[in-house]
Amino acid sequence: KNEKIIIAIGSAEKNFLPNNPLNAGERVQMIDETLKAEGIDPGRFLTIPIRNINNYALWVDHMNLYLPPYDTIYTGSQIVKACYEGSQSNKQLIQIKRVLPISATKIREAITNSTDTNSEWEALVPPHTAKLLKEMKIPQRLKDINETMNETKYK
DSSP states (O other): OOSOEEEEEOOTTOOSBTTBOSOHHHHHHHHHHHHHHTTOOGGGEEEEEOOOOSOHHHHHHHHHHHSOOOOEEEEOOHHHHHHHHHSSOOOEEEEOOOOSSOOHHHHHHHHHTOOSSOOGGGGGSOHHHHHHHHHTTHHHHHHHHHHHHHHHSOO
16 A cells, blocks of 8 residues: 555664663665565665654654654554544555564563573464564573563662
């Protein structure tokens, strides 16, 4: 339907955290390479990491500073929906529904709980994504991050 899709990666400044283990460049690489591996023409999408500004009243204007012109927003986020509806934006907003019973949180949990003999998480992502995450050593990074976070929590 669309000639080109812009994929905005939010909270690009966050990395090496339990819920954001990849840095912005790694996220872009994972998305771009996975879409290419799935046969999607790279000329049909553009992936842009964007820092969070932690101010919903200014968020739409902030997005517009970093993105090329666009007229439609596809989102499954109620916050994104509310931000655009509350702005003076004339963009078309299309709410998408989650159709698969999977989320990044579930994938991260499965990776964290995996072992050398049990890597069930690989079935939760496309084959190229699993290969790339292993090449980036994300399973070990997630375990290290979670171990460090557990050690440093106040008890």
